[in-house]
Amino acid sequence: MADQQAYQVKVEYEPTGETYSRFAVDTNQAAAEQQIAEKLPTEPGSQHSRVVSG
Numbered sequence: 001m002a003d004q005q006a007y008q009v010k011v012e013y014e015p016t017g018e019t020y021s022r023f024a025v026d027t028n029q030a031a032a033e034q035q036i037a038e039k040l041p042t043e044p045g046s047q048h049s050r051v052v053s054g
Contacts, residue, residue, distance in 0.1 A: 010053075019052060024036050
């Protein structure tokens with residue numbers, strides 16, 4: 001079992017182009033981004049957001 005770590009994931013709010021950060025605990029950055037991406041559509045106000053890599 002790989003160690004889990006907190007990763008910072010950048011999220012862009014598409015209507016304004018603003019970016020904000022979310023944190024997810026997972027085994028790597030890609031998995032953390034996936035986790036955030038899956039949750040975004042269910043969170044209020046986040047339907048227009050997308051995860052940006054990098």
